[in-house]
Amino acid sequence: xxxxxxxxxxxxxxYMTELAASSQGxxxxxxLTAALDLRPGQxxxxxxxxxxxxxxxxxxxxTGTGRVIGVDLDPAMAGxxxxxxxGHRGVEILRADGHKxxxxxxxVDRARVDRALQHVASPARVISExxxxxxxxxxxxxxxxxxxxxxxxxxxxxxxxxxxxYICSEVVRNASVGRQLARLVTAAGFTVRSVQALAPxxxxxxxxxxxxxxxxxxxxxxxxxxxxxxxxxxxxxxLRQARFxxxxxxxxxxxxxPA
Numbered sequence: 001x002x003x004x005x006x007x008x009x010x011x012x013x014x015y016m017t018e019l020a021a022s023s024q025g026x027x028x029x030x031x032l033t034a035a036l037d038l039r040p041g042q043x044x045x046x047x048x049x050x051x052x053x054x055x056x057x058x059x060x061x062x063t064g065t066g067r068v069i070g071v072d073l074d075p076a077m078a079g080x081x082x083x084x085x086x087g088h089r090g091v092e093i094l095r096a097d098g099h100k101x102x103x104x105x106x107x108v109d110r111a112r113v114d115r116a117l118q119h120v121a122s123p124a125r126v127i128s129e130x131x132x133x134x135x136x137x138x139x140x141x142x143x144x145x146x147x148x149x150x151x152x153x154x155x156x157x158x159x160x161x162x163x164x165x166y167i168c169s170e171v172v173r174n175a176s177v178g179r180q181l182a183r184l185v186t187a188a189g190f191t192v193r194s195v196q197a198l199a200p201x202x203x204x205x206x207x208x209x210x211x212x213x214x215x216x217x218x219x220x221x222x223x224x225x226x227x228x229x230x231x232x233x234x235x236x237x238x239l240r241q242a243r244f245x246x247x248x249x250x251x252x253x254x255x256x257x258p259a
Contacts, residue, residue: 022207022211023200024200024211025200027198027200028200028250028252029057029114029143031196031198031252032112032114032141032142032143032252032254033054033057033058033061035139035141035193035194035252035254036110036112036139036141036254037139038058038061038062038110039061039062039066039109040061040062040063040065040066041062041063041065042062042066042067042109043062043067043069043108043110044058044059044061044062044066044067044068044069044108044110044111045069045071045103045108045110045112045130045133045134046058046068046069046071046111046114047071047098047101047111047112047113047126047129047130048071048072048098048114048115048116048117048120049070049071049077049078049093050072050077050080050081050114051077051080051081051084052070052080052082052084052085052093054112054114055068055081055084055091056084056085056088058112059085059089059090062090062110064089064090065090066090067090067091067092068088068090068091068092069091069093069094069103069108070085070091070092070093070094071094071095071096071098071101072094072095072096073095073096073097073098074095075095078093078094078095081093098113098116098120098126098129099120099121099122099125099126099129100129101129101132101133103133104133105133106132106133106134106135106136107133107135108133108134108135108138109134109135109138110138110139110140110141111133111134111138111139111140111141112141112142113126113130113140113141113142113144114142114143115143115144115145117142117144117174117181118144118147118172118173118175118177118178119172119173119174120173121173123174123180123184124184124187124188127142127184127185127188127190128188130188131189131190135257136257136258136259137257137259138256138257139193139254139255139256140185140255140256140257141252141253141254142181142185142252142253142254143250143251143252143253144177144250144251145178145248145249145250145251146175146176146177146178146179146248146249146250146251147164147167147168147172147175147176147248148164148168148176149248150163150164150167150246150247150248151164151246151248152164152214152239152245152246153245153246154238154242155238156231156234156235156238159231159232159234159235160235162221162226162227163214163217163218163221163226163227163235165226166217166220166221166224166226166227167217169226170220170221170224170226171217171220178249178251179249179251181251181253182195182253182255185253185255186255189257189258190255190256190257190258191256191257191258192253192254192255193254193255194252194253194254195251195252195253196251196253197249197250197251197252198249198250198252199247199248199249199250200247200248200250201245201246201247202244202245202246202247203244204244205239205240208244212246214236214239215236218232218235218236219232
């Protein structure tokens, strides 16, 4: 029993679009958008906007009298966001680093960060930048996973645990930032309005394989010495053949700039 030598990484824009459109992605995205209480005429900021999957929701709510700023450091993501937002008035896409936003102090009414802090060098610094650019009374909404809570149902609990350990140790820079969000925004000067923990369920192996990367991450874990090839192959085969279930905790935090 063996695994393929390599598994192609998914196109990032396609991957983010599929996750946003999935039932797992829609649940927390709708929660974050509703919590922002967007109004016509406001300026809304999306840090780590990726290919622009959230921007249409934002511009629809602030209407033509408002403004939406999407920020992403990846030139491909910023370019795709610009392409998708062609024809939308009031949308500006900036290729920039969230650690140093090219936005003046206190000009943003609403801000969101969706699954970006798990990858940045300093989540605290990005959140500090959010505090700088938001005005008194503004709301920010942040959503991040906690990969240390990843649970993949299998009789082989050891391999499920080793797979999750590899993700937390080698794949995701800030694997447990989700549980830290409330503390980080408080330290930056925000007042926490709500904290919600969601546990999206994956019950289809093929969908989970695309979004969670079960096969491609297992191959990388083998190369890194976290898994043996035969054990990983048996684990993946059993996951595909049995009734599949996997989940991880996703934290959503809404905070306010004190008036």
